[in-house]
Amino acid sequence: MYVVVVYDIGELRVARMLKLCRKYLNWIQNSVFEGEITEVKLKEMLSKAREIMDLDYDSIIIFKSREHxxxxxxxxxVARSQIDNFL
Amino acid sequence: MYVVVVYDIGELRVARMLKLCRKYLNWIQNSVFEGEITEVKLKEMLSKAREIMDLDYDSIIIFKSREHxxxxxxxxxVARSQIDNFL
Structure with a gap:
């Protein structure tokens, strides 16, 4: 399945969340990721994300499309993903 | 058509962009909007967005799905759209 993931995370936690999401998906804008991922891998990512998040303040929204x-x-x-290649 | 719109806009311009997008779509997270919109209305919104944006620094990504x-x-x-109702 194809997903778009956007997060709104407190500054103290955002670097860890960025690192986590980049392991699973492509970074396309400040707090936006997209990519092909299995349901199992997405669950794994979100389980790790919950450990990073303060669930009273932070949020992640996942849009899922069965077909890209x-x-x-x-x-x-500006297309940020071009910048991403140089990091 | 159904769209998800995410922007990454310089601080000086972000309030105007928020106001613009809320005229056309539902605010669901910090810089994320979604909603049913026609191609014509989306073009109108993006045309106004370009007037606000610094195209060398800012970006908007629009994900379009023919069917919601x-x-x-x-x-x-946290679901931010719940907060939105009180603003």
């Missing part, structure tokens, strides 16, 4: 082709993407302005 | 039902949403942690 059902989701079109349009970018206006 | 093709896109599942899962939230972990």
């Amino acid at each position: 082709k059902w989701l079109d993407k349009q970018i206006v302005g | 039902k093709w896109l599942d949403k899962q939230i972990v942690g």
